[in-house]
Amino acid sequence: MAAAGSQPMSWRRAVAVALVALTAAAAVAASRMRVDNRLERWVDTDPAEAKRYHEFREQFGSDEFVVVALSGVPLFDAEVLDAMVAAQERLEAVPGVTRVDSLAAVYRDLYGGEDPEALEAEATSTPFYRGLLLSGDSKVTAMLVEVDPVAEPQARHRIVSDLRRAVAPLEAQGFSVELVGSTVLVDALDELSRREALRTFPAALVASMLVLALLVRSWRGMAVAAACSGATVLLTLGLMEVTGRELHMMSSALPSLLWVLALGNSVHVLQRYQRLHEQHSVDDAVSEAVADATLPGTLATLTTALGFLSLVTADMAPVREVGLFAALGLALSLPVNLVLGPELIRLLRVPARRSVARAGAQWSARTVLRRPRLVLAVAALVTVVAAAMIPRIRVASNPLAFLPSGHEVTRAYRSTGAKIAGFYSLEVVIQTDVPWTDPRVWPVVDGLQARLEASPVVAKVVSPLDLLRKLRQWQRGFGPSDYALPASREEAEDLVAALDGRGRQLVDRLVTGDGRTLRLSAIVNEMDEGSFLELVAATRQALAQLPGGVNGWVTGMVLRLVEAQQDLVSSQLRSLGFACVVIFVVIAFGLRSWRLGLLSLPPNVLPVIVIFALMAVAGIPLDAATVMVASVTLGISVDNNIHLLTDFRRERWLGGSRRLAAGRAVDQVGAAMVVTTATTCIGFFSLCLSAFVPIREFGFLVGSAMLIGLAADLWMGPALLTATEDTP
Secondary structure (H helix, E strand, O other): OHHHHHHHHHHHHHHHHHHHHHHHHHHHHHOOOOEOOOHHHHOOOOHHHHHHHHHHHHHHOOOOEEEEEEEOOOOOOHHHHHHHHHHHHHHHOOOOEEEEEOHHHHHHHOOOOOOHHHHHHHHHOOOOOEOOOEOOOOOOEEEEEEEOOOOOOOHHHHHHHHHHHHHHHHHHOOOEEEEEOHHHHHHHHHHHHHHHHHHHHHHHHHHHHHHHHHHHOOHHHHHHHHHHHHHHHHHHHHHHHHOOOOEOOOHHHHHHHHHHHHHHHHHHHHHHHHHHOOOOOHHHHHHHHHHHHHHHHHHHHHHHHHHHHHHHHOOOHHHHHHHHHHHHHHHHHHHHHHHHHHHHHHHHOOOOOOOOHHHHHHHHHHHHHHOHHHHHHHHHHHHHHHHHHHHHOOEOOOHHHHOOOOOHHHHHHHHHHHHOOOOEEEEEEEEEOOOOOOOOOHHHHHHHHHHHHOOOOEEEEEOHHHHHHHHHHHHOOOOHHHOOOOOOHHHHHHHHHOOOHHHHHHHHOOEOOOOOEEEEEEEEOOOOHHHHHHHHHHHHHHHHOOOOOEEEEEEOHHHHHHHHHHHHHHHHHHHHHHHHHHHHHHHHHHHOOHHHHHHOHHHHHHHHHHHHHHHHHHOOOEOOOOOHHHHHHHHHHHHHHHHHHHHHHHHHHHOOOHHHHHHHHHHHHHHHHHHHHHHHHHHHHHHHHOOOHHHHHHHHHHHHHHHHHHHHHHHHHHHHHHOOOOOO
């Protein structure tokens, strides 16, 4: 008999040893993880848009550039220009840089590095350089560095580091130097997300452990919970590494997220054990605690995983990865908490402790069970008010907002956007039936350029016709009055044919070899995606009105990023409804009661609605990071509810009224619900210390959702179960 009874224990110990060995191996693999925030990872996978952008790059090259804004010195002083020419040559030598356009290049190539007065007259006499390479007051100049990073995680970081080294001597010579552009922004986000992930995870760990120690009152119990959560995190990160995944801005929160989620399940097992150990031996208490926690723990893990799996439907690869590996991490936490955790409890002989949260949970149950209908009326009122606020949520896709307002790059964006140039481009491609040198094309192109420049967010439109005007001016002696289009197609073709190598390269960046496809680059100086999308819509409308023989479209890396994030928000909100239905079905099937499954919905949906309302009130936008909060909230809030419903069902089966069963269920699992919520809330709220805005907002929203979910589970849950029963 003893041998037969020892077989399950021997099997569990073997699995526990295997989990420890896997965790050790996973820790080694996780130590090799890298961060990859390449722009290409965040764009949508729409085949048509991807093909169109790929064709654009093949025809015209990269649309990614860095603006080096220079000020604080007399720009047309000979020594200043010599310093800028030296910087130009250092920039051109940086690997990944394909071209540098600047007044220094004009001074070097057109004037041989001499005659600053002539350069000043050239730069200020026509609009060719204004708004792009020279500010309106001639106090700021921009060096436009076109880059084409290789497909490697650290490529942009190396380029930005090399660019900063190349312009560092200018700062020593008194220049004020600022770098902006998507390359710089991605590098700043990459660095900040990496640093904050390393800083916030220990903060979440320490904070949750301190609260757990206060509530569980046992360092050995705390050690068991910490070991289980740590194993879950390491196993998940190790799995990501061996499958070739890297961390990014969103998945950098996975360690903290999985830590607190795994902690919740381990606390339920631990609290059940401590309550049972008051009357039973360690082995018996462990066995019974595992038996009691297996069904609700499995259902809770499954439903939370389903909440995360709703993210897998996203078009954006990083979001899919977060959803997939969060779900896999939760699946890994199940054997860790139900096998490794109990064996550690046995090994450490965790003592029985009456939780300080138990009295509070019991008081809550008594209060609710006296007036369940009043509780439901208040909950209904809160739901209606919160739902009314949801339309006020703003959808955003501005990555600059992910940085703190005082960050160096944020300040540079504000300063540069107000003075000169822009940060990125909206690319407009025009196809014509006749070559671009044909005067019949020019009114169409000029009209479209004028409509683009009328936008308040467009600093400059780079057009091949402006280049043609400048070529004519140069050919006729540099007079400002000669800055005009040629008189005929033949004159235009002669001007283009006379270009040297650098001039020819400039034309090739704006016009294809057959001369029938043109590029207009609208340089945008506003990071607000709403204003940018208004520009896109107006441009598409203008393109739809082009005359016969001319057609066009818009493209660009930034456009693809913004539209991908807009699509992400709408698709995730749609998938959230599907996730609600699936979770309800799982609960109903697991508890073998459609009624209990239906009653589980209100306490789980309420936190989602309230969190959306909180976002509206706090002005937190719905973006690629915060859109995950709904799925996470739904998945997390259902955990405590499942434990409550499972114990309620068992108590009803043992006999007694709904009110008595609900009271006993809260008595048995209420303390664990409070302890779980307190530890996970503190873990999430500790993320609010992060300087990385997505992590900070995510921690605040999910932590708030946990508190709201606890209130809904402790108050709405028992009220729903007993509302139809008369009060004694």
